[in-house]
Amino acid sequence: MEKQLTIAARNHQLTNINVWTADSQWLVYDVRPSQSSFTGLTLERVNLSGESEVLYTACHGAHVGVVTASPTHPQRYLAIHGPEYPEQRGHYDFHHRRGVVVQGGVAHTLDACDITPPFTPGALRGGTHVHVYSPDGRRISFTYNDQVMRERDLREDVRNVGVAVPLGAVRTPRRHPREYDGSHFCVLVSQTTSAPRPGSDDISRAYEEGWVGQRGYLRADGRRQYSALAFIGDTRNENGDTVAEVFIVDLPLADAEFAIAGAYPLQGTPARLPAPPAGITQRRLTFSHRRRWPGIVNQPRHWLRSAPDGSEIAFLMKDEQGVVQLWGVSPCGGAPRQITRSKWSMQSAFSWHPQGGRLAIICDNSVMAVEAHSGEMQRLTIRSDQPPGSEAVVWSPDGRYIAFLRQVDGWQQIVITDAH
Template sequence: MAKQVKPMVHMRIFGAAALGGTLFGLSTCGPKEPIQMNFSETQLTSAVQGHTIHNTQVFSKDGRWVVYDTRNDDNKIGSTGSIEIVNTETGEVRVLYQTTNQTGAGPGVGAATFSPTQDRVLFIHGIRNADASRPYGMTRRTGIGIDIDRPGEPIFMDARDIVPPFTEGALRGGTHAHSWSGDGKWISFTYNDYVMEQLAKTDTAISDLRTVGIMVPHPVEVGEDSTLENNTGACFSVVVTDVAEKPKPGSDQIDRAFDECWIGKSGYRKADGSWQVKAIAFQGNVRDNAGKTITEVFVVDLPKNPMKAGDRPLQGTPTSRPGVPRDVVQRRITHTARGIEGPRHWLRTTPDGRLVCFLASDKQGVIQLFGLSPNGGEIRQITSNDFSIQGPFNIDPTGGWVAYPADNSVFITALATGDTYRITDRFTDEGKPIGAPNWSPDGNAIAYNRYIGAGNNRFLQVFLLRKAD
């Protein structure tokens, strides 16, 4: 088991504008001299509402703001109406966007991320005509951008067109969990197709299969209609992973691609020595030799121009899903007996693109962090805790540390050595960290969620752990 140092904890609760906090002292003996690291904790938010941060990229490029939606429950995007930001220094809160005609069925907003290069936030937005008969759903959502100096002015990022003839560069369903590439130019997402979902109601051979897509800067015009189902977008959107209704057992075919990440800040070095500028690691559901579904790690290498069609139309047809662009290369990099296991999480890579990380069970059945090269090869176990990791994780900007929830606390682990430290109190089951701890762009702070209060006054709040001098 990796060495763990119990923090010196004198927990205090802070108002939204308070600074300072508890110091968690960490030390370990490395090969030459001890490493010292202290964190102070601040409660950034305190309003009587939810404050849900996304699984990644919640800090502004300068680290001054954290973005969140006002969900108090992860499953309530459809009934959530606002996106807000909180200042990490002063606790000031600003409302960036508020839906109109919000109901329990939609439109709904959530899962907000910050661009790493500009002051723009991107989030899920349900289709504008949402109501009880046409509720928010996996195939009925899109990506909306907001520049923080122009609150309330939505920018439709991905175009949507569900009426044939479909528009190249527009999709026909719902984009979700948007993530910016390291240069802030491309955006990845998971995707579900409305046209295939409707077709599946009358054709049992057809399914709406979750897949992964990207947006690249290139405006796409779609004719507006009175139903508000369609919209023009600032980006050209395509699906980049191949899925099949019935994967062949023992093959690399998948029927679901999901929970992806960009590889490296600017790509990775391939086995032949060449540099792959844009690539995505994702989770794919395969069938083992016995026909059982397991989840493995895949990589998709992307061409410099992903707007060229392959052997199928990029926009799809009335009876087929959107096609993958020309020169996209999809390959499997893990071949395990049991696949990825544990709580839902998104893959993450180091900034240099050398390591792709995921969760799985060790020999004792404990959920640990593992990693391997995007070129495949040997899988390395990174954590060796006596308890399971409880949620998604993130790697810091230096590529040296990973942060994650475990044993009702936030932990960090050195990727090179596996040295592991608890950096918060150990909370109760009701007050434990929720979701993924997020590192600031300079690596000096971590934002995370946990519930405060009880009963009808129990709300998800944002906390900041800041490295102290």
């Protein structure tokens, strides 16, 4: 049975993951008028009784959005924050935004910014987006766009995936109005190029990442890899066409290892993006170039999501009939597994049940629960004339509810349904 939680005459936006507090009692959201309009002023939360409260209010011309909750700290949140005093510091853009940790009504900047050479290790040179805590609440993933490369050559500003680790505050010289300090040590973990070689594993873009497993995954040799991120990478096929594939990076166990530079400087140079720490290399997991319908689909937009035990990374790809289905691939590689065999295309981002075994997704204009092993689908909401929102279909940590978005009287509202 559905229950509508928000009733105000305005839009409510859920992020695609970590929208529930750890006790499964509150949902966090922002009030942007649409996904593409970053003009919301507040971050808020609503409980299962429909009572809401403001978590944070932006000021000085800034806006906030895309809020997520900590899986371990009941009063800690992450969000995107736009620039204050935008007339002087630059208006909101992919490379003009930052992550913040919100606690007690205060926003603490997550990622330091230093755009004046020589750059600062642990600081970035642009904007971060969709900040998500790792399952243990220590590390934070994000996507990133670089201002320095954008100003050098627009084609060199390619999206990447990064990680913030708690190694202490990063201080910058603040030689420019757009420079600031941050609470975490931030690095990029993906490697991209503006000119991928056709038929190679080179990628021009890394995005829509997800943490692998609650405690990582088991490698092929039986050892546990405790921290890893999966993401979508845009490759080029032999004809030079863009084909999105699944990639993974294994991350160090110790936070201090993120501060060890590899072949290139962590902080980048005026002619090069920031580089991953030593020992971090990305692996390609899917090879779909020669399929009839190659590549991970970008409509609906979705993020890679791993089973809680780390055994499988789920994604959306068309079957041989051109129907968008749920698929899974092992973090160790191998052939992907088709999970659903639906006559209707999948219509949304998705999430796993917190104990695994099932996924929640929109299909045939309904919220569906999918059995991961068999692909059997159970309709949890009535079929509506218009599908629920595609942005977020998120299981609560206790497994009792699924939160999603639905248009009600012209406004996007937060709705939950019983997941049993």
